Amino acid sequence: MARPKDENKINTIYEATLKLVLKTGFNGLKMADVAKAAKLATGTLYIYFKNKDVLINELFLHLKKAKTTEVLKAYNPNDAFEEAFRKMWFSYLDISLREPERMLFIEQFAHTSFLTKKTKQQGNQLLAPLAVFIESGIKNKKLRHLPVDIVLSQVLGPIYEMVKLEKEGTVKLSTQQKQALYEMAWNAVKL
Amino acid sequence: MARPKDENKINTIYEATLKLVLKTGFNGLKMADVAKAAKLATGTLYIYFKNKDVLINELFLHLKKAKTTEVLKAYNPNDAFEEAFRKMWFSYLDISLREPERMLFIEQFAHTSFLTKKTKQQGNQLLAPLAVFIESGIKNKKLRHLPVDIVLSQVLGPIYEMVKLEKEGTVKLSTQQKQALYEMAWNAVKL
């Protein structure tokens, strides 16, 4: 080997891409700009990512993986169901509000044609541990008897809504409001 | 005047654009394709819409207006609060599921840079009657004491989630499941 391939460059590229995509949207995203923001020549960017689509797909998975991993850190198998639910819910909310760009990127692309079927599937796969958790809640009569996908989306969707509102500057959630939102989520899904 | 400007053409263009945007996303949307789908020459399209951005912005408002108008039809001022809430909720759900393309278009663009500030603002304006209704519920202690924007987003967001799931083919809601979803929404926001 010669000059070592700096693994960190990939992160730098991710950061640059995320920033630019959030500012300009996918169509406004120019590979030349990404390269510049990551302090690379355009051609060098293509050493790291075969093309624009690959870049977006890999960034999506990267972000989703980082996020789900962090949320699952809040999970303690010894907790009673609602306690575990509560901890993860707040974890998800806090992470989402702390890094709204990441969440918006994920949600903005999750259902579009920029992502390949495979990427979407791999993305959903990352939620598997959460799905298992929800499933157990349904089995044990803690949660409404509905398909896991529905329960999950009804819990996570409202959080996404809050991120959008905060991002727009419409609201800035207080601690009490966060608590209220948690109660709303729990009241919705609990049996 | 000479050849009459067929006002219907605009609707034809809207339909064509909607179909194509949903298939290819905004960047994949080619004006030439829109024209072809609407059975016009490319140049003619520019008589009806100054450019691509204008087309998207006007289509957004058109769809949002049609949708909110239809939802508000379900409103009867004589109903008790929860009854009115229930009717509009089901109306919103049914409309959304019946024409998922329209909802997905609206939601997909609502928070992106394709839309001008003005368009976004006009779009929000359309929700004013709903906001007033929610406000009255809060005043009369029927609903949780939270900013209207939050309550609205927490009610509508979960419906959007369902549209996404149905579109993906993940689920097909049964009548009972719709009922369950309504209860979840109401349990979340009721005081």
Next chain:
DNA sequence: TTTTTAACTGAACATTAATTCACTTATATT
């Protein structure tokens, strides 16, 4: 019927940006 006017046409133009590639540079190996 003639004239006027506005809709309509689509090839040509202009712009923009993704991708390539012939070449350079830096590091590791021998």
Next chain:
DNA sequence: AATATAAGTGAATTAATGTTCAGTTAAAAA
């Protein structure tokens, strides 16, 4: 030190597509 190899460069190529415009056609007015 010499060589090999992989990272890095950015101008040139290529492809795509938004927009324009000089000319055509159809309907209404005169």
